[in-house]
Amino acid sequence: MPGIELVCCPVNALMKKLPLMRSCKEVTALVIAREDRDLPLAEQLALRVHMAICKACPTFERQVLTMRHAMKQWRNYGADNDE
Numbered sequence: 001m002p003g004i005e006l007v008c009c010p011v012n013a014l015m016k017k018l019p020l021m022r023s024c025k026e027v028t029a030l031v032i033a034r035e036d037r038d039l040p041l042a043e044q045l046a047l048r049v050h051m052a053i054c055k056a057c058p059t060f061e062r063q064v065l066t067m068r069h070a071m072k073q074w075r076n077y078g079a080d081n082d083e
């Protein structure tokens, strides 16, 4: 089927033309990296731009935040039950 890749993320076709554009692969790496360290301003901006125009990456970001929240609760649960 022609054009089926475009359904996934048409944004990726524009990536190389604009300096603040990142591919979905790069953005997911940034979302993960952001869990451990502060991103440079340019990367934060690129992340925002991408999230505004991409359908898939905001979903991924939500899942990461859900995971982080769950891990935090799990950690606190362990701490609460220590003698």
Ligand SMILES: [Zn+2]
Binding pocket: 009, 011, 023, 024, 027, 050, 054, 055, 056, 057
């Ligand atoms: Zn994306």
